[in-house]
Structure formats: structure tokens, C-alpha cells
Amino acid sequence: MSGTDHPALYSRYLSTAKPHWINGVPAGLKPHIPLDCCFRYQHSQPLIKCRLSLRPDDQLDVEIAEPKRAIAVGQYAVFYLGDVCLGSASVTSVGPTEYQLQQMRSNQNTAADGPTEYHLQRVQSNQNTAATGMAASA
Numbered sequence: 001m002s003g004t005d006h007p008a009l010y011s012r013y014l015s016t017a018k019p020h021w022i023n024g025v026p027a028g029l030k031p032h033i034p035l036d037c038c039f040r041y042q043h044s045q046p047l048i049k050c051r052l053s054l055r056p057d058d059q060l061d062v063e064i065a066e067p068k069r070a071i072a073v074g075q076y077a078v079f080y081l082g083d084v085c086l087g088s089a090s091v092t093s094v095g096p097t098e099y100q101l102q103q104m105r106s107n108q109n110t111a112a113d114g115p116t117e118y119h120l121q122r123v124q125s126n127q128n129t130a131a132t133g134m135a136a137s138a
Contacts (some may be wrong), residue, residue, distance in 0.1 A: 007098035010067035016060040016089035026086050029054050039082045067098050
């Protein structure tokens with residue numbers, strides 16, 4: 001596949017710099033407790049469902065409900081809870097891309113390098129934490 005629909009242009013994962021919160025850190029967002037909300041990275045696009053995870057350095061990891069095209073370092077992610085704008089942060093890294101994930105799935109015996117490994121570890125850690133939290137509250 002090539003052109004504007006290549007899976008290398010799509011990702012569900014990004015990280016941001018320390019966000020600027022309008023009214024302080026949202027009440028539901030705590031270390032190891034993700035917050036489900038929405039975000040926008042392009043002015044004219046609709047809100048997108050996401051899950052925010054607060055890192056120990058106060059930066060964010062963002063997992064998007066569905067892969068989105070052309071998220072780029074330097075863009076701003078603006079976060080919303082309903083109609084309320086929570087704040088924004090600069091995108092510092094994107095990935096792994098859908099293409100990278102496909103490659104890793106097809107080569108499961110090959111170790112990932114660099115930021116891809118970092119993001120996969122963060123995503124796995126966040127999923128495990130969320131599952132543990134859900135099981136504890138049940």
C-alpha cells in the first residue's frame with residue numbers, strides 16, 4: 001500500500017510534553033490511573049476518544065481509540081471532557097505506527113528498538129494497570 005493511506009501514517013499512540021491544564025490536573029487523572037476523555041490535534045477535525053496516562057515526569061502518554069493519520073511531533077493535542085476544555089500539550093513523540101505494529105506482529109521473535117519499544121512498554125503497563133484497577137473495583 002502506498003500514498004496517503006499507508007499504515008506508516010497512522011498511529012494510536014503519542015506522548016506529550018508537560019500539559020498546560022486550565023483548572024489544574026483533572027480530578028480523575030492520577031499516576032497509574034488513566035483518564036478517558038477526548039482530544040483534537042487538528043483544528044477542523046472532530047473530537048477523538050482517547051485515554052490519558054500521567055507519567056511520573058508529569059508528561060502524558062495518549063492512547064487513541066482508533067488509529068489516526070498524520071499526527072506529528074510539534075502539533076498540539078487539546079484535551080476535552082465533554083464540552084469542557086481541560087488543557088493542551090505539545091506532541092513530543094508518535095508511535096508505534098500501524099505499519100510498525102504490523103511488522104512486529106509478523107516478526108514476533110524480533111525485538112523492537114528505540115521509541116517503539118518504549119511506547120509498547122508504556123501501553124502494556126497502562127493496560128495492565130487499568131485491568132488491575134477494574135478487577136479491584138469489581
